[in-house]
Amino acid sequence: MPKQIHLAAHFPGVNNTTVWSDPASGSHIEFESFRRFAQAAERGKFDFLFLAEGLRLREQGGRIYDLDVMGRPDNVAILQALAAVTEHIGLAGTVNSTFNEPLDVARKLATLDHLSGGRAAWNVVTSWDEFTGENFRRGGYLPKDKRYLRAQEMLSTAQALWDSWDADEVLADAASGRFLRHGDAGRFAIRSDQFDISGRFPVPRSPQGRPVIIQAGDSEEGREFAASSADAIFTRHAELEAGQEFYADVKARLAKFGRRPEDLKILPAATFVLGATESEAAENARQVQYQQVGPATAIAFAEQVWNRDLSDVDPDGPVPSFDPKTDDDVDSGGHISKGRASVRMYRDPVATAREWRELGEREGLSLREVVIRKNGRHTFVGTPQRVADTIDEFVQSDASDGFVLVPHITPGGMDPFVDQVVPLLQEKGSFRTEYEGATLREHLGLRPSPTTVAAVSVEA
Amino acid sequence: MTLHLAVALDGTGWHPASWREPGARPGELFTAGFWVDQLREAEAGLLDLVTIEDSFALDSDRADRAQGRLDAQLIALRVGPVTSRIGLVPTVVTTHTEPFHVSTEIATLDYVTTGRAGVRVKVSSRADEYALFGRREYGAESHESLFDEAADHIEVQRRLWDSWEDDAEIRDAATGRFVDRDKLHYIDFAGDHFSVRGPSITPRPPQGQPLVSALAHVDVAYRLAARGADLVFVTPGGVGRAGPTGDAEAILRQVRAEEASVGRQGDPLHVIGDLLVVLDDSADAARERLARLDAADGEELRSDARILTGTVGDVADVLESWHATGLAGARLRPAVTAHDLARITRELVPELQRRGLFRTAYDADTLRGHFGLARPADRYART
Numbered sequence: 001m002p003k004q005i006h007l008a009a010h011f012p013g014v015n016n017t018t019v020w021s022d023p024a025s026g027s028h029i030e031f032e033s034f035r036r037f038a039q040a041a042e043r044g045k046f047d048f049l050f051l052a053e054g055l056r057l058r059e060q061g062g063r064i065y066d067l068d069v070m071g072r073p074d075n076v077a078i079l080q081a082l083a084a085v086t087e088h089i090g091l092a093g094t095v096n097s098t099f100n101e102p103l104d105v106a107r108k109l110a111t112l113d114h115l116s117g118g119r120a121a122w123n124v125v126t127s128w129d130e131f132t133g134e135n136f137r138r139g140g141y142l143p144k145d146k147r148y149l150r151a152q153e154m155l156s157t158a159q160a161l162w163d164s165w166d167a168d169e170v171l172a173d174a175a176s177g178r179f180l181r182h183g184d185a186g187r188f189a190i191r192s193d194q195f196d197i198s199g200r201f202p203v204p205r206s207p208q209g210r211p212v213i214i215q216a217g218d219s220e221e222g223r224e225f226a227a228s229s230a231d232a233i234f235t236r237h238a239e240l241e242a243g244q245e246f247y248a249d250v251k252a253r254l255a256k257f258g259r260r261p262e263d264l265k266i267l268p269a270a271t272f273v274l275g276a277t278e279s280e281a282a283e284n285a286r287q288v289q290y291q292q293v294g295p296a297t298a299i300a301f302a303e304q305v306w307n308r309d310l311s312d313v314d315p316d317g318p319v320p321s322f323d324p325k326t327d328d329d330v331d332s333g334g335h336i337s338k339g340r341a342s343v344r345m346y347r348d349p350v351a352t353a354r355e356w357r358e359l360g361e362r363e364g365l366s367l368r369e370v371v372i373r374k375n376g377r378h379t380f381v382g383t384p385q386r387v388a389d390t391i392d393e394f395v396q397s398d399a400s401d402g403f404v405l406v407p408h409i410t411p412g413g414m415d416p417f418v419d420q421v422v423p424l425l426q427e428k429g430s431f432r433t434e435y436e437g438a439t440l441r442e443h444l445g446l447r448p449s450p451t452t453v454a455a456v457s458v459e460a
Numbered sequence: 461m462t463l464h465l466a467v468a469l470d471g472t473g474w475h476p477a478s479w480r481e482p483g484a485r486p487g488e489l490f491t492a493g494f495w496v497d498q499l500r501e502a503e504a505g506l507l508d509l510v511t512i513e514d515s516f517a518l519d520s521d522r523a524d525r526a527q528g529r530l531d532a533q534l535i536a537l538r539v540g541p542v543t544s545r546i547g548l549v550p551t552v553v554t555t556h557t558e559p560f561h562v563s564t565e566i567a568t569l570d571y572v573t574t575g576r577a578g579v580r581v582k583v584s585s586r587a588d589e590y591a592l593f594g595r596r597e598y599g600a601e602s603h604e605s606l607f608d609e610a611a612d613h614i615e616v617q618r619r620l621w622d623s624w625e626d627d628a629e630i631r632d633a634a635t636g637r638f639v640d641r642d643k644l645h646y647i648d649f650a651g652d653h654f655s656v657r658g659p660s661i662t663p664r665p666p667q668g669q670p671l672v673s674a675l676a677h678v679d680v681a682y683r684l685a686a687r688g689a690d691l692v693f694v695t696p697g698g699v700g701r702a703g704p705t706g707d708a709e710a711i712l713r714q715v716r717a718e719e720a721s722v723g724r725q726g727d728p729l730h731v732i733g734d735l736l737v738v739l740d741d742s743a744d745a746a747r748e749r750l751a752r753l754d755a756a757d758g759e760e761l762r763s764d765a766r767i768l769t770g771t772v773g774d775v776a777d778v779l780e781s782w783h784a785t786g787l788a789g790a791r792l793r794p795a796v797t798a799h800d801l802a803r804i805t806r807e808l809v810p811e812l813q814r815r816g817l818f819r820t821a822y823d824a825d826t827l828r829g830h831f832g833l834a835r836p837a838d839r840y841a842r843t
Contacts, residue, residue: 054661
């Protein structure tokens with residue numbers, strides 16, 4: 001049997017890749033859209049559905065950024081509601097470790113796992129900035145260099161809480177009158193740099209024991225964090241060679257944590273555009289790119305690099321000839337764009353601007369066309385057969401264990417993939433035709449959670 | 461005017477031995493099916509709403525009591541898609557939660573149920589709950605301060621719900637703008653316990669303002685309800701921490717006095733009386749049931765609410781007298797959900813209908829609608 005592909009469906013997010021101007025684009029907030037999207041992914045036998053998290057609306061130039069889809073429900077809340085209208089598909093959500101407390105997060109995820117029959121997953125992310133903190137009790141309290149420490153302690157604490165109940169603790173035996181084996185089940189005490197908590201965790205062990213843990217992070221710290229404690233990692237490496245390099249690197253780190261290569265699934269994010277022929281697909285992709293990067297969005301993207309107002313620049317003209325502003329420290333909140341993780345990627349904006357300018361001059365491209373070239377590339381463009389072949393090749397050649405697919409239309413954007421590509425993957429024998437297990441751990445081919453300890457006490 | 465009827469759901473019921481009763485399904489307490497079935501029963505009885513109890517800490521350390529608790533908001537979200545008319549009101553502890561998160565979660569419940577969300581706020585008064593969070597010292601703050609914080613928590617939830625005007629999403633292809641940002645508002649709340657900038661990440665929920673409620677036994681809690689809630693649950697003939705709470709008339713007087721003293725604007729509070737019920741065909745049979753339950757648990761049932769042991773006719777009499785006093789309705793706490801909930805929906809409700817005190821069909825689609833509350837204007841809208 002060929003290596004099995006794992007697929008996740010990412011509900012279109014609040015950025016420019018989600019096209020809202022298309023007549024097919026529906027509500028991004030009504031439950032019906034989430035239901036349709038989740039049921040399509042389940043029809044396609046996807047491993048899990050993924051919803052990102054919102055903590056603050058983005059801003060640019062001191063004003064709320066108004067060009068992209070914005071406004072979303074609480075993601076864990078929606079996942080829990082989706083458990084009512086789906087049966088098999090995993091339910092994964094991002095919950096940040098900075099503006100939450102471990103008891104609350106662990107309880108929510110354990111509840112989601114109970115009330116979905118073992119389908120919960122948590123994408124653990126870090127954040128630290130004052131901008132986001134303005135919506136929360138503690139403000140921007142966490143220094144940047146402590147964000148991974150906090151995330152690690154948040155995760156290990158949550159795991160200790162989940163492990164605090166034995167799997168067979170609840171007897172619920174009316175005849176003998178014993179509900180629990182131990183009257184004080186769930187007792188724990190944890191003292192670490194970030195947390196000093198004790199008492200009893202209120203939720204009995206959930207079907208998966210520990211919900212599936214997902215991490216995203218490309219840095220050295222992020223890779224180590226994932227290798228030590230994640231079940232899946234989200235990456236951006238959706239190109240074959242880079243993917244293989246990342247895959248080999250991360251999988252090689254597992255042994256020192258006593259883990260096997262199959263204990264961590266590597267899932268790059270990917271977009272797709274299909275067509276009946278290669279040229280039709282290419283034309284479709286071009287049209288989507290122009291929808292994703294309208295004139296105003298092109299200027300907004302350029303502003304993120306130039307770090308200044310560019311409203312007087314013509315998006316259909318050349319890339320600006322002047323250099324970006326670099327006085328402000330991007331991380332300390334001086335940047336024109338706020339609440340957007342990707343801005344931190346422009347480590348050297350002057351070099352980025354030069355690169356854009358050279359590309360524009362070399363190929364005679366306008367600013368908008370350069371932005372499209374730089375930011376609007378789709379991962380898979382082609383006929384369903386071509387896309388299925390590419391995905392399979394990727395997985396079989398150890399560039400990934402599958403993909404997190406994000407369509408550009410809500411809520412129907414996953415339908416073409418489900419109807420046209422999934423059957424071809426199934427024909428190859430590298431993707432399931434029916435769900436075989438009950439839990440997300442089983443879908444992902446992960447081992448059951450470690451069994452538990454009766455009393456948990458962690459000192460760090 | 462007819463009365464409003466709610467049921468307070470708490471695991472297998474409000475009697476600690478309820479889990480041992482026939483049909484209690486204690487082994488399914490942590491499954492979706494357990495809650496879905498309770499909600500279907502409640503909705504078949506045309507109830508205005510159910511509340512779902514919550515607490516971060518466990519109530520007992522006895523192995524012979526049902527222990528363990530799921531997040532009440534998520535229970536409400538799980539049952540939301542499989543119900544269609546009944547209001548869903550989870551409990552939220554204000555002392556240990558982020559108002560921003562709670563606001564978006566309740567707004568999401570309102571989206572999932574297309575307008576049936578409410579929230580019951582609760583102040584944490586237990587040392588063990590503080591220790592679970594390790595962020596604040598138990599007893600370091602006055603009772604008044606914690607209730608003030610709860611009032612701020614409600615205020616932030618409410619401002620965030622209004623922070624997107626209803627028509628903020630414009631999808632204007634000509635200018636490339638998805639929203640009209642002039643219709644999104646910073647809430648700039650600054651209080652003693654927290655500051656919140658806003659706007660919400662979630663657009664204004666279907667009801668505009670989901671229903672806010674609180675359970676109150678003393679003045680400071682009546683004041684909290686008067687400041688921020690739409691409904692207040694009270695305990696006529698019950699006992700609070702400070703002693704007996706008084707009868708319906710006395711409580712109502714206190715609630716109205718607090719409303720006046722805080723200068724409440726708009727709709728007056730709907731005041732709902734709580735009653736813990738042990739129901740049977742005769743008062744004797746009900747007393748026997750309670751005695752049997754008490755014997756199984758080894759302790760006499762205690763409650764902050766009045767305990768009514770009797771027939772549905774007895775309950776109807778109490779509700780009718782409360783109603784005459786001016787209470788808007790009742791929230792019943794079934795001693796044994798498996799037994800008493802069905803008595804409420806299948807026997808008490810028809811009895812109240814015969815007396816002309818309760819609806820014979822749902823006539824509204826939203827929780828606000830059940831209480832005759834209009835969808836409010838957005839506080840930030842300039843019209």
